[in-house]
Amino acid sequence: MASKRTAEQLADVLFPEALEQEDFADGVLSIPPEQRKLHTETYDFTVETIVEKLIDGSIFIPKFQRRYVWSDAQASRLIESLIIQCPIPVIYLNQESDEKLSVIDGNQRLTTMRKYFSNEFPLKGLTAYPELDGSRFFELDPRFQRHIQNRTLRCIVILKDTHPQVKFDVFERLNSGATKLTPQELRHGLYFGDLMSLATKAVKESNFLTALEIKNDKRMKAEELVLRFWALSENHANYKKPLAT
Template sequence: MHTLVDQWNSEILVLPEIQREYVWDDARASRLIESLLLNIPIPVVYFAETPDAKYEVIDGHQRIRSIVRFLKNQFRLRSLAVLTEYNGKHYFELPEREQRFLTMRSIRAVIIGSDSHPNMKFEIFGAPEYRIHCPERSRVKELPLSRNIEPAFASTSRGL
């Protein structure tokens, strides 16, 4: 996750226009950090590679920002259910072992290559199995009809 923070700070990871701003409160972000500390798998994040070698965050923005914010000591953990001894602590106040564990932790990511069809990055929002499991679908901005992705799929059988 150390690389994730570096890429966010270096603006290698960018938000496409469809993404909303960060909306998670500290309690929800804390529960994500607790899951990471407990080595509980978290959902995959999706990136779309841009022609200028950046990566648009297609899904996972709230999770990524929560991780970055915590590793930058921008909030204290709260409302933890299992690791209650860490409530009220910033990242730098955690035991060194836990800090190291977090920075070395990997998260699963899918990268949609820049050579993929331009609408491919929106396919994950249209897949039936994704509709059921996507916690961040409600976080996507509503765009004007002219920018709506649904018409882009209307002319083909699979949207590709």
């Protein structure tokens, strides 16, 4: 029995992501079956409409998303894909309580479109239309401009009446970037508000990081520990696994 427990502990160390995924699944199973359904709506927005919504804030990039990392060559390839009618992967959005839409998956693509419409970079390294190399949006022939603006992108919106734990599970499933988001980074994006802000303030204004000997806490581990303390000290009697939820 002891050897089995040791093997399980070793597996936890070697495969922590698998353990976290099980926690997310357990969290969904903890809610009533009728509430486990994902409520979505599908929209085909034009590129022009999406850019307008990004500018006016009705679609926004939440704080938990990684920063914009695409090079001009990568960004140019997306714009060229729009020109040649190449299919663009689905964009996933989350409906907030105020009806605004936060980006779950598609940050790099949407930011690229906004930046190009704002003339922030010239096209470079094009393979299908090298004649357009060096062109910013305002320098394109108006017919090219309208063609790009009128392209439609499939957007799937996760509606606000979806159970929060189901949303959390979906975020984890879509969290497939090169650097996976931690559970706390997902929480920070999903439930950002006064409580999350207070946890961040508590960490910054206390000696917490020094006490834990944490020199760099970019992944929000300290905030997660603060939230765990508050949650368990407030309502420990009703605690149910998994802790990730």
